[in-house]
Amino acid sequence: MQILHPIPPAHLPAAAALWRAHFGHGGWPGRVSAAHGVVAVDGQGTVQGVMGLRDATGGFAQGTGRWPGWLFRAAPATADLVIDGLAVARRRGGTGRALVAAGGSIAEAAGRPGLRAEVRARNRDALAFYEAVGFAHEGRGRYGLPWWGQVHLLHRAA
Numbered sequence: 001m002q003i004l005h006p007i008p009p010a011h012l013p014a015a016a017a018l019w020r021a022h023f024g025h026g027g028w029p030g031r032v033s034a035a036h037g038v039v040a041v042d043g044q045g046t047v048q049g050v051m052g053l054r055d056a057t058g059g060f061a062q063g064t065g066r067w068p069g070w071l072f073r074a075a076p077a078t079a080d081l082v083i084d085g086l087a088v089a090r091r092r093g094g095t096g097r098a099l100v101a102a103g104g105s106i107a108e109a110a111g112r113p114g115l116r117a118e119v120r121a122r123n124r125d126a127l128a129f130y131e132a133v134g135f136a137h138e139g140r141g142r143y144g145l146p147w148w149g150q151v152h153l154l155h156r157a158a
Contacts, residue, residue, distance in 0.1 A: 001048065001095065002041045003102040007034040014047040015039045019060065022087035029061035036060045036084065038102050040095045049095035051103055052084030055110075059084040075143040075153055080116035081107040100133045100156070108158035115158070118143060121150035130154050 007015050016032045032052075037060045040049035052060025061084065083103060088095040103115050117135055119126045135154035143151040 001043075001098060003038060003098055004041060005038040005102060005106055007037040007039045007050070009034065011039050011041060011045075011047055012037075015050040018047055018087050018089060019050050019052060019085055023061075023085045029063050031062035032060050033058060033062055038099055038106070040088075040099055046089075048090065048093070049086070049088040049099050051086040051099040053103060053106065054082040054084040055112075061085075071145055073143050073146075075118050075141070075151065076139075078116050079112060080114050080155060081110065081112045082116045082118065086117075096129060097133055104156065104158050112158055115156045117152075117154040117156075119152045119154060120144075120148050121152055127152060127154075130156075 004011065012032065012034050015037060019032065020029070036053045036058060038051045038053065039047055042048050054060065059082070081103065086096055086099055100115070107115050115135075116138070117130050119130060121127075121140065133156070135156045138153040138155045140150050140152045142149070
């Protein structure tokens with residue numbers, strides 16, 4: 001398994017498709033940023049996972065969605081590098097763990113204190129995953145779109 005950042009142009013369409021399958025809606029996002037992404041590629045060159053990253057300069061998903069911006073409530077600002085969605089083709093294969101480890105290295109190289117994950121409270125599998133890879137709870141609130149409900153803020157030191 002190769003972990004690549006930024007995402008090479010040859011892998012960007014497959015990485016974007018995998019990310020959209022988990023987090024997108026109605027063709028959103030129209031564009032993604034290779035510079036704000038990390039991809040896991042197997043020995044045959046097939047994308048097995050993708051993780052978006054977000055900071056003050058932007059995130060993996062580019063452009064606005066179909067919902068008006070005033071509906072969205074951002075989580076409190078952080079100095080951490082924020083995980084902007086993590087998607088894998090096959091669960092429990094170590095791909096997610098490898099992507100998070102790479103994200104920690106990227107955060108450290110950028111002088112960030114660590115990584116932040118913002119996870120919907122009802123997404124128990126994701127909460128268990130992030131806890132298993134060393135994230136600790138920082139807080140929770142109603143962030144994102146109103147129907148998302150509670151969102152947990154998780155932190156892992158770089």
